[in-house]
Amino acid sequence: MSKELKRFFGYAIVLFIAVGYLVYRYFYLSPVTDFHREILVTCAFAILSTCALGIYETIKCQGKYFMTAVRCSIFIPNKETYVSLSYLMRIKLSGAERYFLVKGSKVDQYQPVGGVYKIIGNKDIYKEWEAHPKSDKKNPDDLRFFVKAKHVPEIIRWFKSRKDRETGVWREFYEELLETKIVSQENFQTIRAEYLCSHENILSKQNRFKSEQYHTLIYDIFQIELSPEQFEELNKLLAKKTFTKHYAFVTKDEIEKECFNNHKLKIGQHTKFTI
The missing domain is CATH 3.90.79 (Nucleoside Triphosphate Pyrophosphohydrolase)
Structure with a gap:
């Protein structure tokens, strides 16, 4: 697997963790402490934007061959x-x-x-x-x-x-x-x-x-x-x-x-x- 794809999957995993935390925070967590409200939520949104940008840049780097790279690395290596x-x-x-x-x-x-x-x-x-x-x-x-x-x-x-x-x-x-x-x-x-x-x-x-x-x-x-x-x-x-x-x-x-x-x-x- 190329470095670009490893980076992509790294970003994707961290992004899902951040999204999972935000879903938990806004729909399930009660009561909400200041630590969650002021620190963890801020960090989660920062991580979310960083990972989204990283995923976009990785896909852009691969261009139209992105899905080919995924297919070759995961499904038919x-x-x-x-x-x-x-x-x-x-x-x-x-x-x-x-x-x-x-x-x-x-x-x-x-x-x-x-x-x-x-x-x-x-x-x-x-x-x-x-x-x-x-x-x-x-x-x-x-x-x-x-x-x-x-x-x-x-x-x-x-x-x-x-x-x-x-x-x-x-x-x-x-x-x-x-x-x-x-x-x-x-x-x-x-x-x-x-x-x-x-x-x-x-x-x-x-x-x-x-x-x-x-x-x-x-x-x-x-x-x-x-x-x-x-x-x-x-x-x-x-x-x-x-x-x-x-x-x-x-x-x-x-x-x-x-x-x-x-x-x-x-x-x-x-x-x-x-x-």
């Missing part, structure tokens, strides 16, 4: 949870109203360019959070691992701080589009990526993996602002062929249906987050 922290790129050709996707390397589907973030620096998630990788995991720096649920609030807080991890999208863009020669080095020496939003699925009950009981997925969504040269190159790809075994240009409707080419080809479910 030792449940196995799969965590994946990643980013997706929206590459849209305005005018044609087509979204540019690539073929997945592990799953037989088309999906947005993107992938999991990597750790940068000396942070040891395996020691700090008792994390362990997926069985097929080859890169220990990937932010995709299993942990006990009690560590999830701290992981989210760390991820949001943007410390000791990747924050840009160039690496996956380069690996999926330049190394594969789908687009040219000449026109895509750099890209301009604008952060749009994040999609979160915190502690959903899943059993996709053998030992997993919950999923915690966070996707950062970035819009790739194409230069005139980049836009022209992708337009030429579209004119040449709508899809190949490496990439596809699909419509919003096809993304929502999660398939295209007369339902023969699959689109990843998470692609919807980019439209």
Whole structure:
């Protein structure tokens, strides 16, 4: 349990004691001595206001993840949870109203360019959070691992701080589009990526993996602002062929249906987050 939650429950216990005393004083205690009337009641109200403020500040500090923190600390602290922290790129050709996707390397589907973030620096998630990788995991720096649920609030807080991890999208863009020669080095020496939003699925009950009981997925969504040269190159790809075994240009409707080419080809479910 985090220090903030310990503080919260400490405040809550003391607050209930103060409220209990005031109920006893005003509804049950008789006769009332000056000690109760002048000293204990004053102290109880002072404690009440201090604890209420402390509880408010603790909840404010946790923000929208407060109930998640309570749930992880009290109800499911030792449940196995799969965590994946990643980013997706929206590459849209305005005018044609087509979204540019690539073929997945592990799953037989088309999906947005993107992938999991990597750790940068000396942070040891395996020691700090008792994390362990997926069985097929080859890169220990990937932010995709299993942990006990009690560590999830701290992981989210760390991820949001943007410390000791990747924050840009160039690496996956380069690996999926330049190394594969789908687009040219000449026109895509750099890209301009604008952060749009994040999609979160915190502690959903899943059993996709053998030992997993919950999923915690966070996707950062970035819009790739194409230069005139980049836009022209992708337009030429579209004119040449709508899809190949490496990439596809699909419509919003096809993304929502999660398939295209007369339902023969699959689109990843998470692609919807980019439209």
